[in-house]
Amino acid sequence: MTDPTDPLARIAAALERLAPPPPRAADWLTAPAYMWHGDGATALSALAAVPLDLLTGIDAQKAGFAQNLARHAAGHAAHDVLLWGARGMGKSALVKAAVAALQAGGAPLALVQTGGGPDALPGLPPLFAALASVDRRFVVFIDDIGFDGPEATGAARALRSLLEGGAVARPVNVRLAVTSNRRAIVERHLSEQDDPVNPRDALDDRLALADRFGLSLGFHACGxxxxxxxxxxxxxxxxxxxxxxxxxxxxxxxxxxxxxxxxxxxxxxxxxxxxxxx
CATH class of the missing domain: 1.10.8 (Helicase, Ruva Protein; domain 3)
Structure with a gap:
């Protein structure tokens, strides 16, 4: 038996506390929703969502998203979706409510939420690898994404590659639902119109990301x-x-x-x- 007074044993115990063993892998077949942390997932016992019928004033967006999601849940062809527009108009609520409604009807579908913005992208390839072999349909939900700052162009290219044609494309049992306050995902600046060194190349590269989503739903400020x-x-x-x-x-x-x-x-x-x- 290890002597607890042994300095080496105490140091080893302290190191174990500082670096605990990795958590057990999530069971991708049982929970209604998961949080992905970049290198592992936490299963959620319940999906917090308002009833789909309570979301009013966005009827066209609700119908389009729900129909596309139902096709995906049934194993049919379906789009990755960009939900863009005014703050507070139900983009995130619609994603969760539509998933919950299909789950209530018995659909083998789960929501996997990641962090927002470019920081979420490095964790997507291992997530896709984990989900690819699971006999279940998933919606990977990236909320409030935006690509601004010096690393924006590289991040946008990375997501484009994951969406379409890259070496680590998302698997067939996964679709993305991404929300943004802007359809273009990146800000437009007047200086970009007149920049003689880089005339819109980087901007156009990032704007092209929106075109990779088969379904784009706009949410506008309400009257x-x-x-x-x-x-x-x-x-x-x-x-x-x-x-x-x-x-x-x-x-x-x-x-x-x-x-x-x-x-x-x-x-x-x-x-x-x-x-x-x-």
Whole structure:
């Protein structure tokens, strides 16, 4: 038996605590959702998602995404999807809600969420390798991606390669769902129009990334009627009454109207009424 007072044994024990053994590999067949950390996954016991029917004001986007996802879950041809546009208009909520709705119907489908932005890309090849041999369909969800800064062009090329034609392309049982606040994924700057050294080459290379997604769904800032319709849908589901003027004041105080702000207002209504929203 090892002597606990032995300095070498104590040093070895300290090193084990600093560098614990790697976690057990996730069981890719059992959980509804997973978080991918770049070199391993954490299985989630539940997928936190609002009911798909509660997402109002984005009917065309909801139908397009849900239909494409249903095809993928059934083993049919389906697209990688770019969901782009205004903040708070339900892009991320739609991805999770559509997956949860198909799971409720018994579809062998799971969500795998990664980090956002270029930092998530180095972890995708090992994730694809882990999922390729699993007899299940997966949606790899990259939320709020953007490519800005000095490493943007290389990161965009890496994702293009993964989407289409690269040596480590994503497997057939995997599709990507990527959200961004801009369709082009990268910012446009006026200086790029006139740069004599690099006239738009890097920009065009990154803009081409959006074209690699077979389905591109735009989410636009909502008007007053759409905002109130969102609140009416949420409030009706929870048995809450609301005053339109009060709802509009809530939006004015926050400087915008969106699905997220509508939901926050309904949470406020429920709190005033002493009711939970889950």
């Amino acid at each position: 007053q009627d759409q905002y109130l319709a969102m609140i009416a849908g949420y409030a009706g589901a929870y048995g809450l009454a609301f005053d339109a003027e009060d709802a509009l004041l809530w939006a004015r105080q926050r400087g915008a109207r969106s699905g997220r702000i509508a939901w926050h207002y309904v949470v406020e209504l429920a709190g005033r009424a002493g009711k939970p929203t889950g």
